[in-house]
Amino acid sequence: MGFDGMNCPNCGADLPETLTRAKMVACRYCESAVVLEDDALRTAGEKGVMAEEPSLFVLGREIRYRRESWLPVGQARFSYGTGWWDEFWAVDGGGEGVWISVDEGEIAVERPYEIDVTLSPWQLKRGENVSLNGETFTVTEADTATCMALRGEFPEALHVGQAYRYWHLSGPMGRLVTLEFSEGEFAASEGVWVDPYLIRSENAGA
Amino acid sequence: MTDGFSPAPSRLAAINCTACGSPLPALAGHRARAMVCSYCGAVMDRHDAYRLLTRYRDMQRPEGPFQIGMTGEILGVEQVIVGIVGVTASIEHEDYHWTNYQLYSPTHGYSWMTWFDGHITHSRKTRDMPETGGNFAYKAPLAAAGRQFQMYEQYVARISYLEGELTWVPALGDRTQVIEAIDPPHGYSVVIGENETEFEFGTYLDRRETLAAFGVADEFPRARTVHAIQPFLPGSFHTALSGAGKLFAPVALVLGLTFLVIGTGKKITETVIVDTDAGGSLVFPLTRADRLAELRLTANVVNAWSWYDMELIHEESEETVAEFDKGLEYYEGYDSDGRWTEGSQTATFRFKPPAAGAYRLTITTGDPKSARLPVRVEVRENVMLSRYLFGLSIFFILCWLSLWFRQSRFEARRWGDDGEDDD
Incomplete structure (x- = not known):
């Protein structure tokens, strides 16, 4: 679909051209989350208030890590029992998207991961072993x-105020899998932990 | 209207200890799990409304230059000290003590700064596991975090002091097994606790810069030891000295060899004075006043000695240029080890003529007990001495190698191979 100047269905403001490659954007003007569905736009609630915190990641500023580089284009903030973390949606040099989760220097970069087993939330208990794709x-x-705030664009619809169950799984050689359960379905992503001291960005200070 | 975000909410700056009521700074982020009161030793659960878990009374804060609340930049990252952990370890029947400072950065998370015997190091958790098998033998190679480390030591560390905000709920006396490998200025540690194994990446920090970064005056004793991950930094003087030696040693050596080949000069005359009792003499011309001339006496003295008094006179001015005497003695024989010799049948004198022209050498047998033997006199000019250049080249080679010697001694101290007691 070509970009033909779409407008926010809530306030009429221009939406960014990046909507053509994203599933969802947060309107910069009226704080609405806008979802693109079958070439039609609909609002998906408020985008919430994103309290500004020190971060190595800033939307629109490229970061480099070892031989890779990513451009963060979306930022979602989730709260959990004792704090919160940021989930950035970023695109690499080849246009592929990654999720970057950032929680006080604990940083993981993950890509969508297809799992070949049927899982139940009840079997996923802390300390339990789970076989995924033979590992x-x-x-x-x-x-x-719980999603607290949204900013930028995302490959899927997120909703402020919605609760998501999630599990972190640790595998061989430091591999990480995150499972997320929402509306009766599992989504999985797989990746690695990242050393923040090796990140190079305008905000890294190193 | 701009993008909808707001400044960060003001953070909790302090809490009151739930055991003794003392005000305690709350500087860490939400992932810090425990708070240990600086006053009463109460351990509180930060994730459970600072519920009192236990209390350790009469803990003695270990020595160290830093305090909770200090901020400074390490590895380009602004850090705040939020906790202190004293550690004791027994290594080869000797107790060692050091102080770990829990650091917090909103962007880089939690890490450690360690003070040990005047050294400062930084370590952070890494997810890079060892790439090679579990060969933890002394000095065995260990690949991890993209580096090639060398196994250094293993020990059991025990917590001896707790204070401030920490990322786990600690207990006094908790023990962890630590396996350390080094690649100065970096280190890699495997820390094996009761429930989990963690990996840490360490960096040796410049003491002066780090203390200054935290606003601490360097009034602490110098380090007595070489730290395991301390880099060898010879300093500009020794680097320059070694560099000069490396540059000039070959030059001096080549010049010395050149002088050795062409420096024997030009033979002016050679004559034999048969009767030195009567006093012989010879006259010879010297053309270069700015170059060395050489007189060489040779006598066939065997198991005896002969003594010659000599005077060198400039013919034109009739001035005595030099008066000198010299004995030739030479002995030989056989003993249980075979043939032996001692002394020489030759003597050499070098001088710088004050002017070009003819010179007369008179030579007589001096001591009455001296053997009376004919002596052959050879005169050469334009002589160049190579031995000083060889000496200079040896000096420069030693300068060149001084860095290597210093580094060898440094490495021996690092590995404890120097046979010295660090105390």
Whole structure:
């Protein structure tokens, strides 16, 4: 679909051209989350208030890590029992998207991951081993997070105020799998932990 | 209207200890799990409304230059000190103590700064596991975090002091097994606790810069030891000295070899004075006043000695240029080890003529007990001495190698191979 100057269905403001490659954007003017569905736009609630915090990641500023580089284009903030973390949607040099989760220097970069087993939330308990695609992972964290705020664009619809159950699984050679359960479905992503001291960005200070 | 975000909400700056009521700074982020009261030793659960978990009374804060609340930049990252952990370890029957400072950065998370015997290091958790098998033998190679480390030591560390905000709920006396590998200025540690194994990446920090970054005056004793991950930094003087030696040693050596080949000069005359009792003499011309001339006496003295008094006179001015005497002695024989010799049948004198022209050498047998033997006199001019250049080249080679010697001694101290007791 070509970009033909779409407008926010709530306030009429121009939406960014990046909507052509995203599923969802947050309107910069009226704080509405706008979802693109079958070439039609609909609002998906408020985008929430994003309190500004020190971060290595800033929307629109490229970051480099070892031989890779990513451009963060969307930022979602989730709260959990004792704090909150940011989930950035970023695109790499080849246009592929990654999720970057950032929680006080604990940074993981993950890509969408297809799992070949049927899972039940009830079997995913902390400390349990789970076989995914022939590999054994251990559940290291299980919690529920609530979306607090959205900014930028995302490959899927997110809703401020919605709760998501999630699990972190640790696998061989430091591999990480995150499972997310929402509206009766699992979504999985797989990736690695990232050393923040090796990140190079305008905000890295190193 | 601009993008909808707001400034960060003001953080909690302090809490009151739920055991003793003392005000305690709350500087860490939400992932810090415990708070240990600086006054009463109460351990509180930050994730459970600072519920009192236990209390450790009469803990003695370990020595160190830093305090909770200090801020400074490490590895380009602004950090705040939020907690203190004293550690004791027994290594080869000797107790060691050091102080770990829990650091917090909103962007880079939690890490450690360690003070040990005047050294400062930084370590942070890494997810890079060892790439090679579990060969933890002394000095065995260990690949991890994209580096090639060398196994250094293993020990059991025990917590001896707790204070401030920490990322886990600690207990006094908790033990962890630590396996350390080094690649100065970096280190890699495997920390094996009761429930999990973690990996840490360490960096040696410049003491002066780090203390200054935290606003601390450097009034602490100098380090007595070489730290395991301390880099060898010879300093500008020794680097320059070694560099000069490397540059000039070959030059001096080549010049010395050149002088050795062409420096024997030009033979002016050679004559034999048969009767030195009567006093012989010879006259010879010297053309270069700015170059060395050489007189060489040779006598066939065997198991005896002969003594010659000599005077060198400039013919034109009739001035005595030099008066000198010299004995030739030479002995030989056989003993249980075979043939032996001692002394020489030759003597050499070098001088710088004050002017070009003819010179007369008179030579007589001096001591009455001296053997009376004919002596052959050879005169050469334009002589160049190579031995000083060889000496200079040896000096420069030693300068060149001084860095290597210093580094060898430094490495021996690092590995404890120097046979010295660090105390």
